[in-house]
Amino acid sequence: MVISSLVVECVPEKTEAVARELPAFSGVEVHSIEQGYKIVITVESETVDDSYAETSKMIGIDGVTGVNLIYVNFEDDPTINPVGGDDAGRA
Template sequence: MSDENLSMNDEPVVISSLVVETVSGKTAAVAADLAAREGVEVHETQGHKLVVTIEAATTGASHAVASGFAAVPGVTGVNLVYCNFEDEFAGR
């Protein structure tokens, strides 16, 4: 199978899990901002920390999304916990 014949659902997916730290009192606003971004899901809030996942096509795209978190008012830290590469066509 050539790369040109892959459908959108057949493309590799990078799933990254992060902990985003926030200023006390800004956690809800940060969570709302991040959740509104494409490919981002906020799973849990613990005090001033958020558990977040990013789904992107490449590690570069995932990094770009995560790097953008630092510009959100109230974010004090962005920590990558885990990165998984889903590519059923790795043997091509």
């Protein structure tokens, strides 16, 4: 499981609406709203690619002005760290 956290920045008056919309994205949990326009979320997905695919769509939500990645842990991403060998993913 790839776990990442992001801060989604919004137009202040649309922040609540965006926060309601975000859980519809795969693996997304909304944790808090900070300073009235920043939404703290986590994304859990199988791979980094999946995480990117979900979060890159968020800029298209009405009211979202920026999507900032804070942390990403990919130790379980089978495309980067295949089960069964530390170097198996390398050419």
